[in-house]
Amino acid sequence: MTMSKATKNTNLHAAKNTKKDEFYTQLSDIENELKHYWHHFKNKTVYCNCDDPRISGFFHYFSYGFEAFGLKKLITACYKNQNMDLFSQHDCEQAIYLEYEGDKNHNKVPDPEEIGVKAFKGDGDFRSPEAIKLLEQADIVVTNPPFSLFREYVSQLVEYDKKFVIIGDQNAITYKEIFKLIKENKIWLGYDNGGTKWFRVPDNYDIKTESRKKIENGTKYFSKGSINWFTNLDHQKRHEELILYKKYTPADYPTYDNYDAIEVSKVKEIPMDYAGAMGVPITFMDKYNPDQFEILGIANSARWIGYECLTKINGRNIYNRIIIRNRDSQK
Numbered sequence: 001m002t003m004s005k006a007t008k009n010t011n012l013h014a015a016k017n018t019k020k021d022e023f024y025t026q027l028s029d030i031e032n033e034l035k036h037y038w039h040h041f042k043n044k045t046v047y048c049n050c051d052d053p054r055i056s057g058f059f060h061y062f063s064y065g066f067e068a069f070g071l072k073k074l075i076t077a078c079y080k081n082q083n084m085d086l087f088s089q090h091d092c093e094q095a096i097y098l099e100y101e102g103d104k105n106h107n108k109v110p111d112p113e114e115i116g117v118k119a120f121k122g123d124g125d126f127r128s129p130e131a132i133k134l135l136e137q138a139d140i141v142v143t144n145p146p147f148s149l150f151r152e153y154v155s156q157l158v159e160y161d162k163k164f165v166i167i168g169d170q171n172a173i174t175y176k177e178i179f180k181l182i183k184e185n186k187i188w189l190g191y192d193n194g195g196t197k198w199f200r201v202p203d204n205y206d207i208k209t210e211s212r213k214k215i216e217n218g219t220k221y222f223s224k225g226s227i228n229w230f231t232n233l234d235h236q237k238r239h240e241e242l243i244l245y246k247k248y249t250p251a252d253y254p255t256y257d258n259y260d261a262i263e264v265s266k267v268k269e270i271p272m273d274y275a276g277a278m279g280v281p282i283t284f285m286d287k288y289n290p291d292q293f294e295i296l297g298i299a300n301s302a303r304w305i306g307y308e309c310l311t312k313i314n315g316r317n318i319y320n321r322i323i324i325r326n327r328d329s330q331k
């Protein structure tokens with residue numbers, strides 16, 4: 001049977017995405033984030049479902065921290081991607097999952113004989129029935145999932161009503177499905193958002209921009225630009241008040257041509273005394289405190305979600321704005 005051109009293109013596209021998805025989170029980044037959530041983990045089953053235990057910092061972090069966290073169980077699932085030989089560091093012949101229930105011989109190390117390794121019948125895709133069975137056991141899912149499947153990944157977590165702490169691209173905030181959850185306060189950002197994060201990549205990972213590439217001690221790293229943590233576990237940072245110091249003046253804060261909201265080009269310059277709608281950069285989400293602000297919608301150069309209009313000033317489209325209202329100014 002010959003493959004149609006469209007099928008070939010779709011396969012190539014999928015292979016390209018899968019290839020791009022192969023980058024691994026550093027233990028230091030995992031520690032920096034997860035130290036803020038300790039209290040949520042006691043007696044919980046944690047599931048890392050996009051993680052080859054041989055290279056996953058998440059598996060390392062939770063297996064070595066199992067007792068300190070007071071975990072009930074750690075499940076880690078390793079996907080056997082179909083194009084592995086092309087680029088992946090994975091060399092498993094088969095998709096597997098591990099179940100770890102803590103240190104039994106009291107040497108404070110997760111020994112191989114304490115870790116139950118089992119084979120998946122299929123490829124371990126997080127959407128497969130076998131992986132979903134594991135998901136059903138989990139209380140909290142923690143990982144860096146494939147960015148190319150981020151929407152599907154999050155919608156599965158929501159469908160199965162799971163708590164989670166996961167890594168995603170900053171742009172994911174603007175995805176229609178993700179933004180809806182953010183607006184409804186069902187998802188928010190974690191602690192350590194934005195800034196430069198370096199991820200380990202396979203040696204043959206193609207990085208076009210020199211400044212995004214580095215090799216240290218023989219390991220290749222890729223800087224992915226603006227990366228955020230997405231979660232639905234409550235944390236202290238989202239209850240911290242953003243201190244505002246500027247007063248509103250019409251000259252400093254122009255109104256959009258076609259919608260009654262003012263343009264605020266820097267998050268720290270949100271006026272303290274403006275009660276109406278304001279357009280702020282998406283980096284605002286890192287400072288968002290739902291008691292202080294209400295999210296009304298999102299605008300980008302193409303369209304609004306929730307409102308049918310564009311944010312333009314003197315005919316010029318203003319890129320990616322979250323539309324908010326200051327709850328304090330309403331009082």
Ligand SMILES: C[S@@+](CC[C@H](N)C(=O)[O-])C[C@H]1O[C@@H](n2cnc3c(N)ncnc32)[C@H](O)[C@@H]1O
Nearest residue numbers: 021023024025050051079125126143144145146
């Ligand atoms: C961004 S990488 C992160 C890997 C690891 N979680 C970490 O943080 O180091 C995403 C991983 O998801 C795996 N993956 C891709 N598609 C998947 C799928 N459909 N189901 C489960 N895992 C998948 C990839 O093989 C890749 O290793």
